[in-house]
Amino acid sequence: MLRFVQQMPVSIQEAWAFFSNPSNLQQITPPYMKMRVISTHHGATMYTGQIIEYRVRPLWNIPWYWMTEITHVREGVYFVDEQRYGPYSFWHHQHHFRPVAGGVEMTDIVHYKLPLGFLGDVVNGWWVLRQLEGIFEYRREKVGSLFGC
Numbered sequence: 001m002l003r004f005v006q007q008m009p010v011s012i013q014e015a016w017a018f019f020s021n022p023s024n025l026q027q028i029t030p031p032y033m034k035m036r037v038i039s040t041h042h043g044a045t046m047y048t049g050q051i052i053e054y055r056v057r058p059l060w061n062i063p064w065y066w067m068t069e070i071t072h073v074r075e076g077v078y079f080v081d082e083q084r085y086g087p088y089s090f091w092h093h094q095h096h097f098r099p100v101a102g103g104v105e106m107t108d109i110v111h112y113k114l115p116l117g118f119l120g121d122v123v124n125g126w127w128v129l130r131q132l133e134g135i136f137e138y139r140r141e142k143v144g145s146l147f148g149c
Helices: 012-019 022-028 117-147
Strands: 002-008 051-056 064-074 078-085 090-100 103-113
Touching: 002 117, 012 090, 012 103, 012 117, 022 117, 103 117
Parallel strands: none
Antiparallel strands: 002 103, 051 064, 064 078, 078 090, 090 103
């Protein structure tokens, strides 16, 4: 399990509007991943059951298809995306928002598992865990520059 917390000097409404819009994911993902949202979204707001499709290049510039489903939404409070197709045997990503003095605290909680049993555990320790930590560190820095925190 990974957990990342960041405070932003914005309202819940501003934070929610930005993070619940799948199109904004590209700008807070490291450029080397060349993430593109390739699905068409249905409506201006996120909803339970929404499918989001991506093309990413996390390793050796090889394109990977990734599909997630928004499985839970409580507007302004949290949403959850779960992988339906992609590199993980399990991916569950919670995004929580709560008001704090001076703005909003956002918490990301990620549970994931790689396929291939023991070999997947070795690859996780050798590469994937560090890559995920780097992605969320990039996100923290990018969000900081976007929202002035």
